[in-house]
Amino acid sequence: MYEANQIVAETLSMLKRVAEPGITTFELDRLAEELCLKRKARPAFKGYSGFPGSLCVSLNEEVVHGIPSRKCKLKNGDVLSIDFGVEYKGFFGDSAISLPIGRIDQQRQNLLNATDQSLALAIEQVQVGNRIVDISRAVQNHVEPLGYSVVRQFVGHGIGRSLHEGPEIPNFVSDGQSPRLQEGMVLAIEPMVNLGTGKVKVLRDGWTVVTADKKCSAHFEHSVALTADGPLILSSRKEFIS
Ligand code: MG
Numbered sequence: 132m133y134e135a136n137q138i139v140a141e142t143l144s145m146l147k148r149v150a151e152p153g154i155t156t157f158e159l160d161r162l163a164e165e166l167c168l169k170r171k172a173r174p175a176f177k178g179y180s181g182f183p184g185s186l187c188v189s190l191n192e193e194v195v196h197g198i199p200s201r202k203c204k205l206k207n208g209d210v211l212s213i214d215f216g217v218e219y220k221g222f223f224g225d226s227a228i229s230l231p232i233g234r235i236d237q238q239r240q241n242l243l244n245a246t247d248q249s250l251a252l253a254i255e256q257v258q259v260g261n262r263i264v265d266i267s268r269a270v271q272n273h274v275e276p277l278g279y280s281v282v283r284q285f286v287g288h289g290i291g292r293s294l295h296e297g298p299e300i301p302n303f304v305s306d307g308q309s310p311r312l313q314e315g316m317v318l319a320i321e322p323m324v325n326l327g328t329g330k331v332k333v334l335r336d337g338w339t340v341v342t343a344d345k346k347c348s349a350h351f352e353h354s355v356a357l358t359a360d361g362p363l364i365l366s367s368r369k370e371f372i373s
């Protein structure tokens with residue numbers, strides 16, 4: 132699973148370097164797919180329930196599941212979220228980043244920073260004896276006091292021989308029993324955080340999820356293994372941004 136996730140990480144690092152004003156999300160998708168196939172991995176999203184791309188590319192008010200398009204050219208001031216998954220040797224990797232295109236305003240940069248930080252705090256909770264709800268709480272308690280909202284309609288997930296496995300990992304605390312974390316679990320933790328309302332809707336393309344108030348959204352994701360020594364970020368990237 133580390134190998135699968137490192138192919139995802141390498142691809143996201145490559146995309147970060149080329150995602151500049153003028154390039155289309157279709158070109159990003161092509162570059163990702165080429166690198167993935169070169170590494171003998173299969174892009175996991177392509178064909179998933181009929182999804183047409185290898186990447187999910189979500190711009191500005193788009194939260195997740197945006198479709199790569201020849202018509203969509205990145206422009207200065209955009210916030211781009213890229214989600215990528217692969218299957219390699221029978222195991223899956225899944226990770227996402229949000230990044231500024233050219234220069235973005237401070238308000239949106241703050242949203243990106245807070246969402247990334249909430250993922251780091253969530254990962255710290257991946258400890259034997261904790262429960263899924265501890266992960267959820269870490270995200271919610273970090274971003275809500277800053278005035279942001281957590282998306283409730285979409286959640287993180289277990290990952291392994293399938294892209295999406297149990298348990299679900301909400302980014303908010305909910306009532307009821309929460310599964311206990313055990314050594315050997317691998318969790319795809321993915322805070323989706325909005326500048327305005329947490330409410331979202333799906334566009335008529337059947338995929339693209341957007342914020343109900345059209346304000347900006349951010350999405351970061353890592354696949355994290357729970358080892359005897361604590362959390363191990365399988366999709367960690369060499370370059371470190373924050
Ligand atoms: Mg993902």
Ligand code: MG
Pocket residue numbers: 225226287288319321352
């Ligand atoms: Mg995921």
